[in-house]
């Protein structure tokens with residue numbers, strides 16, 4: 001019987017050789033490979049912009065979101081609007097400040113935050129909107145930016161899934177005040193663990209760079225090179241969020257193939273969708289003015305739990321994205337979220353199943369998955 005894991009990172013000799021090089025150099029932590037990865041990621045993200053942009057690497061998207069919220073000055077008692085259909089990290093970072101995550105329901109088709117429901121959630125305490133580009137499909141950014149402007153709010157994008165994605169020809173990473181990416185093992189560019197924040201704002205970039213390493217005025221890389229000096233000053237109350245050259249070596253190799261890997265996932269998605277249209281399986285819908293990274297391919301069926309078990313028996317790994325934030329006991333208890341306030345997210349959660357989608361899946365694998373999904377879906 002076939003064994004198809006839910007996810008497998010695409011690792012070639014190129015990744016392995018660069019990692020070996022990073023290890024052999026003896027530096028190991030944040031150093032030349034990390035600086036190079038940051039620069040190449042910045043150049044990739046801002047290549048079509050005529051303004052200068054910045055990229056700040058760190059050890060996770062969670063860390064990037066935390067650094068971003070600190071950079072815009074989030075304070076205790078503030079409120080931040082996030083979709084309920086997200087990984088807990090998006091809401092969790094808000095709580096680090098003693099601020100409150102205010103949850104927004106989602107659209108049935110895209111599983112993204114429903115922009116028509118945002119204004120009702122805004123109070124005098126609202127400071128930020130964090131749109132999450134679910135599965136890689138960009139949110140309705142024009143509408144979100146318009147609301148943010150009207151109420152003087154910051155927009156920090158959770159783009160953990162959205163590399164590379166486009167909204168109306170614009171690369172994700174070049175729209176909101178700060179955009180945060182994830183390089184976790186399952187993501188479209190993987191360094192094992194890792195993250196990046198991009199912004200046009202030099203002050204934010206400086207603050208995030210400083211706070212990713214204890215609020216020290218200069219990175220370790222500056223201090224320990226021959227040209228450097230032992231002297232440094234702590235100028236802010238920071239964190240230990242820097243990444244390592246071993247992780248960044250993986251990132252450098254992966255970044256080169258990020259477009260090619262998207263193309264491979266796009267081919268798989270097209271195959272799935274053409275097989276599922278007109279069946280009991282509802283395929284994902286992508287709005288015509290945007291391009292998804294296809295980090296996730298999420299179908300909706302009436303027998304999600306049964307289908308999950310059947311596919312498991314057939315050697316196919318699947319997953320569910322996400323258990324909505326308002327259903328997690330800690331969050332429910334602490335913030336008194338009411339289940340009935342999120343009818344669409346509840347419906348989507350009951351029906352959703354994420355299928356394998358990654359570059360090393362071959363045609364046979366995809367045919368096998370389609371066959372078994374159609375056999376068991378109700």
Ligand SMILES: Cc1ncc(COP(=O)(O)O)c(C=O)c1O
Pocket residue numbers: 059060061062063086087089090132158160161181182183184194195
């Ligand atoms: C939507 C979303 N935001 C944030 C994160 C956190 O990313 P990381 O694991 O890099 O901290 C994830 C991780 O899965 C995610 O799916």
